[in-house]
Amino acid sequence: MTDLTSLTLAEARDGLAKKSFTSIELTDAHLKAMEAARALNAFVLETPDRARDMAREADDGLARGERKPLAGIPLGIKDLFATKGFRTTACSKILDNFIPTYESTITSQLWRDGAVMLGKLNNDEFAMGSSNETSCFGPVANPWRRGSSNATLVPGGSSGGSAAAVAALLCMGATATDTGGSIRQPAAFTATVGIKPTYGRCSRWGVVAFGSSLDQAGPIARTVRDAAILLRSMAGHDPKDTTSVDVGVPDYEAAVGRSLKGMKIGIPKEYRMDGMPAEIEKLWEAGAAWLKAAGCEMVEISLPHTKYALPAYYIVAPAEASSNLARYDGVRYGLRENGRSIGELYENTRAAGFGAEVRRRVMIGTYVLSAGYYDAYYLRAQKVRTLIKKDFEDCFATGVQAILTPATPSAAFGQGEKGSADPIEMYLNDIFTVPANMAGVPGIAVPAGKDAQGLPLGLQLIGRPFDEETLFSLGEVIEQAAGRFTPPIWW
Secondary structure, eight states, rough: OOGGGSHHHHHHHHHHHTSSSHHHHHHHHHHHHHHTTTGGEEEEEHHHHHHHHHHHHHHHHHHHHHOTTTTTTTTEEETOBBBBTTTTOOGGGGGGGOOEEEEEHHHHHHHHHTTTEEEOOOOSSGGGSSSSOOOOOOOOSSOOOOOOOOOOOHHHHHHHHHHHHTTTTTTSEEEEESSSTTTHHHHHHHTTTTEEEEETTTTTBBOOOOOOTEEEEEEEEEHHHHHHHHHHHBBHHHHHHHTTOOOOOHHHHHHHTOOTTTTTEEEEEEGGTTTHHHHHHHHHHHHHHHHTTTTTEEEEEEOTTTHHHHHHHHHHHHHHHHGGGOOOOSSEEEEEOHHHSSHHHHHHHHHHHHHHHHHHOOOOHHHHHTTTTTTIIIIHHHHHHHHHHHHHHHHHTTTTOEEESOOSSSSSBTTSSSSOOOHHHHHHHGGGTHHHHHHHHEEEEEEEEOOTTTTTTEEEEEOHHHHHHHHHHHHHHHHHOOOOOOOOOOO
């Protein structure tokens, strides 16, 4: 029998249905892999007892002939999702040992469909970061390494723990969130598949908020098909979330393998940045050639306001973070640092509880929302956001069904290599992913090749609102052409 941890989610689902193995066996194999891979620091909380209980429940259901979509499948949960009875901290000291009394909508839907929780995954503090180095639990190590070098690389962020765990075969899939690229960038850095659905496709209820008009949950998985299977369970209308859209959830898996004949795919000229590495350019051209060979028509398009997406994002996102993080004050839950007055209690708690990157963004956000600066910064950024959204609408109105771009400006970089002296250097990692968040449209990152040092590189496909199906169809073509990559085990 194949090593159970090397199966895809779809293969494991079929094997469980045929009774080739049990969910307990599958879960134990992953728990053993997690134990051996603690050097990666992907998990911040392991829940083996809960996992085995859920696996036994799944096995009992399968024995009775139940056919739940994710019955017995072991998953990792990003530490941004509230899990009832299990610590949820957003990887911040300020939520010190917070144990929710409720379950996030998305995780409750995964458990409804029979999935098994292996534990909580590391992420950048409050999802603020592009390298998973801001977590209070320490940085995550990318399972990939450069050639013969032993230097530890970042897995990307903020969903670095999710991407690293899936890439290292520690779980069959993971929940993640994407505010400015936090699903797609780590997926590209680790040779995994990550999709940011349309804003409103998945409920945000029970997910720790960063930027409420930008945050969107989605899966990171080993293959395009696996991501499609997970998204079907995660998506859906939730009356508890006013931003959740009441539209039907299609069978995403059925879109995998669909014909692409006659599909029009846009190549935005504005994404050809100055100083773009030649290998990224080459990968982009290869992706276009693969889609063309599958029957797509490639057309050049213009998204003229792309260059303003990153600066506008770094006004809107911190502004929303400033508002959302005001609730962490040491009074009701989480960390409390006493003071001689209520004001001092707030100050002491936030100074001790928030890390440097979170403090930086809260201060930027508070500044752009303050009297005298609101119109000059925040209001102007929102107007730019409207123009970015219109660029995509105009493009899709011409018959373009999806847009092909690079996912990241480079492969994974080393821990401590970027952002310590200049935070903007780190922010530039999101240059290709941020526009989709600003416009609220879906985007998927698919592994497409490797750089000269053997590190994975990804391509991004951006789709029309609520048309994730097309992204899965296109993504599978790139996946088939590029092949799948797994990092050699060093941990």
